[in-house]
């Protein structure tokens with residue numbers, strides 16, 4: 001139980017974060033519900049930033065934790081469902097798994113928001129936590145504890161198209177006028193997007209994965225689509241929950257891949273009609289906003305050849321010399 005003094009100190013700390021955030025450069029050309037602030041090179045919403053600053057002060061990672069990291073719209077929910085189903089495979093079966101009635105985002109809490117759910121999950125033996133924060137924002141204890149980090153990224157063009165639809169869908173549900181696609185394109189290109197510049201987010205984790213390959217697994221959405229079973233086995237091994245040869249013979253990895261497939265999850269009632277709340281419940285969303293197409297290369301339906309070329313050049317320029325291609 002939190003004592004009165006601890007609560008008072010916590011409130012003072014939160015107030016000091018708010019005051020600091022209010023001094024940062026801000027911007028809202030995307031038309032979000034709240035302004036975005038530029039902090040240490042990245043654009044971030046005040047609620048995520050406040051959560052990040054709290055986590056940096058208070059979060060104590062354990063060596064057994066597994067932190068799922070991503071920018072927006074790169075496959076977070078999918079990675080959450082795959083890792084959750086893998087870790088809980090002996091506690092639940094196909095007909096009892098919480099994934100049948102819970103949005104994937106809600107089975108793995110966010111570091112920035114939900115410490116209490118994380119503690120509850122830990123008691124159930126589920127050491128999974130997710131974050132959209134850039135690598136340089138991670139609490140020191142995540143790096144020092146040597147816990148496992150899995151990062152998922154995606155072709156910037158598909159990431160942008162997915163993000164655009166996410167934000168436009170969100171605006172429509174609030175009866176607000178969404179930004180035009182070409183305007184959003186320019187902003188993303190300039191690095192002004194949630195948790196952007198996108199390329200810098202990816203590069204932070206990429207460089208860390210080169211330094212600590214045993215602690216940080218770097219995944220691409222496209223590779224996961226290409227051979228989900230193969231990558232699921234690698235993920236399970238990396239997390240310390242490898243599939244035994246008996247489980248492999250029984251087709252356990254294939255069953256998990258099927259359970260977590262776009263077609264299966266997007267067809268579940270909870271994901272078609274349910275609602276999700278982010279950060280103290282002040283940001284409510286329809287669950288179906290997390291399931292759009294789940295395809296590689298959908299950018300071809302939205303970007304002109306010229307836009308795609310500009311994007312690719314930007315990607316090459318940003319990733320030049322890193323050894324990474326997207």
Ligand code: PAP
Nearest residue numbers: 072073074075076077078162261262291292293294
């Ligand atoms: P978030 O940032 O809002 O959390 P995130 O889960 O990272 O979103 O990514 C959403 C993308 O993953 C969507 O891509 P799209 O817009 O191009 O369609 C979503 O459709 C896709 N997605 C969600 N679930 C799955 C899944 N089970 N398999 C593959 N892709 C999925």
